[in-house]
Amino acid sequence: MSLFAVWKCGACAVMVNPAIKAGERQNVIATTGAALWLDDNSMKELPPQAEHLYDIDGAALILMTSGTTGTPKGVTHSIDGLRQRLAANLTAIGPTVMKNTLCTLPLFFGHGLIGNALTALYAGQHLWLLPKIEIPQMSNFGATLDQHEITFFSSVPSFWKMILATSPPPQGAMQRVHVGSAPLSLALWESIANWCGTKAVFNSYGMTETANWISGGAFSDVGRSDGYVGQPWGGEFRVLRDNGLHSHGEGQVAVKSPGQMLGFWRNPEKTREVMLGDYMLTGDLGHLAKDQSLTLVGRTKNEINVAGIKVLAEEVDMLLEGHAHVAEACSFGIPDPISGQRVAALVRPTSNTLDTMELIAWCRENARTDAVPSKIEFVTEIPKNDRGKIARIEAQKQMVEKWF
Template sequence: MLLDLKVGNLTEPVSGRSWDGPEIHRQVARRIARFKRHQLAAGDRVFLPFGNRLEFFVELLAIWRLGACAVPIDARLTPFEIDTLVKAALPRLAVVDDATDAAVLEALGAAGVGVIDTVDTGDEEALAGRSRLDDDALILFTSGSTGAPKGVVHTHRSLRARWVSLREQLGVTAFERTLCLLPTHFGHGLICNCLFPWLSGQHLFITPPFKPEIIMRLGALLDEHRISFMSSVPSIWRLALKLARPPSAGTLQRVHCGSAPLSAHVWDEIRRWTGTRQVCNAYGITETGSWVAGLSDADCTAEDGLVGEGWGAVVKVLRAADTSAPLDADSECQAGEQGFVWLNTPALMKGYFQRDDLTESAVIDGWFLTGDIGFMDAQGRLVLRGRERDEINKGGMKIYPADIDAVVERFAHAADVCTFAIDDAIYGQTVGIAIVLNQRDDETVRALHKWMTVHLAEHKLPSRWWIVDEIPRTSRGKINRDAVNAACIGLPSLELPKILAGGEKA
């Protein structure tokens, strides 16, 4: 590997469990032997519908040592969503833990996927050769769990390119004791917050993701474990700044915030709370191996949306957003002029899994069209101003409206639907939905709610509903989600809790 692969220690602060280097290697060797018994071969894919615990990381290394590809999956997905992803990725095996829902286990078994409990290893140990650089290492599904899945494929080469660039730009000293509060099934939490420091020999502390009870004692957690680095998303700070006491030990050296850029006000509040000025927006996209730009030295004036310079990447802001023709140098925006953000990096994904059409719509000649709007300031630093994409950013979890629309469209009494983002004081954004129903009675609403709970993970369920006569569309027949939001937000939403409670009484 291009990095020093002396893995660091792993600790679960909540449970108190911890593995040092020799124990990690022993656990990996046992899993290699177990995978061999299950005849896992190079090129096979393995689902990991669990995460944020010690076993996840040794499963990952064992899979890679055998030349196979890991597919981390959100543990909260429904059996329907799991089945959709299984049909797309065709995994050979799935490794689960004691928290995996029985219905998910049944769905995996029904699809013909071999299921293994992560603690079922036996005492036999085995070794295996390392994967080749251009082998598929990770598939991270970013959308489509209810319809047409969109899986980002990273090879070992692209992952190492990301870690090497981070090491060159940031070093590893500040990451000596790294805390991860984020899920390990998406790029930010896995590739950068966890694997970059851990595979650079640093000590990784991993907690269950997005747990309010953990965030409320964040300051104590940082002090107790002498944490030097943590990454985050804005929703963590909305809670921590209000309810958690600041750390007092002075060990925190650096803090990243991803998912959505911080405002200058919140940025300064985080600096005061953490006790360090080295706080920055880490601009990360799954397709580019997450952290692709930021401030190597964050001791500067906080500004709304300020990201910084590329980390192992060339960042350009262009007037064009077209991947069907080569980029035109004349379309590059001047300093301060807003345009579309493009990235060129050796850490770019291999492509979208078996979706050449999506890859071609996002990549041209090695340049990736991010879908974000921004500008370069007079110092050559990227500043983000918004997102062109429709995704809903709920506390750092990306929710795609089309996924929810696809489920509702299959409900017998739904004539039309539009899902959109609405502002939320805690999560930043949450899910709103406008629905045209053939029948508007409470029983139909309860039936639709039940349908959605069966087919959607809990965090994707809309929190506010509007029953409307029609969904407005553009002249080209397309839905403008912002326009639907604007039409609904001033109107009373459905009293969903009251309607659902009425069904329980009946």
């Protein structure tokens, strides 16, 4: 309701995680220049900023990336861009498939807001919101789908790991299911298809910068495999290799897609870094077939994927180094059977009185839950490469071997 009200006023909305702490909130306000703060409990006019949101040419929606420390990155979209993305989604999915759509994802998350909620409403269909599912609800999830005659919904792999372990399947088969925002193994994909009673289970691919979905591969496709995300839903894929964009082969994935972002809010330099003409670099590594079918094989960025929520390793480094008794930190992802990854870190303390659990508790007070390390180990030296930079991948490999 607040989002549509802001748009009705002709202003730009900034969607944020309601669980952010006071410091993060101030970072978001300072970065965006927001004039008003809306939440479930209050509407507060903010002190005048140097520039207000409605001064941006065409901006209607800003989705914030991590902002625990430093300046958060705001992905900016226009109404016209969102409309193009929603239209492309409906061309790929079909409006009748979304007759009864269920959203189990948070609405500050592009996957939940744009992929599930706005796409269903744009199709003129029914939308059911179930943003927070507790354990008792998980055990009855199949029955919930039957009760509301759900025809479509999309979620993340970690959600499915919990549902498959706790709930009997629905009596009726859904028409279509999407899984995205994190890597999906072929084995889990098959289990989801069996539970849902349909092969129309799509490993969907998208990101905040593209207004969520840009492609999807069905379990029924002959070429399905780990990382297979099918052909683009509007637009084109390319791969960056040898300083050029290619129509097939291996490389960093680049995309030209309906609904692509206007850019990063107030950060033209960062925007230029990811743009090559009309194509945007995604940070994903993949293999692109001649028919434009894409299979993802890895990432170029230091992101930790916690149940579909992306946490920058550098962000957690800065959070930890903000503690009075931490000299240096190296953060990375570690495997988790439910969420896919958890945050962990090596820390070089300046005091021998600092305790790891005390440090984790301090992080909980100063950052959202996703960015809080679940495991910290104190070290006398952080691994570095020959250029003096943190050897994050090496540190991650060493600690995963040690801990697991």
